[in-house]
Amino acid sequence: MNALKSLFVGALLSGLSSLALAAGNPLSVHVLNLEDGLPSPDVTVTLEKQDGAQWTALNSAVTNPQGRITALFPEGQALEKGTYRVTFKTGEWFAKQQATTFFPEVPVIFIADGSVPHYHIPLLLSPYGYSTYRGN
DSSP states (O other), rough: HHHHHHHHHHHHHHHHHHHHHTSSSSEEEEETTTTTTOOOOTTTEEEEEEEETTEEEEEEEEOOOOOOEEESSOTTOOSEEEEEEEEHHHHHHHHHOEEEEEESEEEEEOOOOSSOOOEEEEEEEEEEEEEEOOOO
């Protein structure tokens, strides 16, 4: 019973620490593998901002063991209104899993309109399909 309590407390503290990190950063992502229902660790994710017809690289990070990047936006910078692109490097991830995929990457383009202080982009992933939405 004590082991179960310790496991629960550890999971709770881990979740709270992730929330604390996310609260200070305006952008987070989460990747879940629909094939097995588990998080997808070690997915490389890039962030760019649109400037006219060009895209400017802002940051790149890798998902943690829970499939999350809690702070994708560059530290110390304010999120400006505009159009952004988050690209999940899914082909690389599936290759590491010794699996094939139809989608070598999943670009998600979104508009930050300043209506909320934090944007969260979940990606539900399988080898031949994906879904994403505006999370919180």
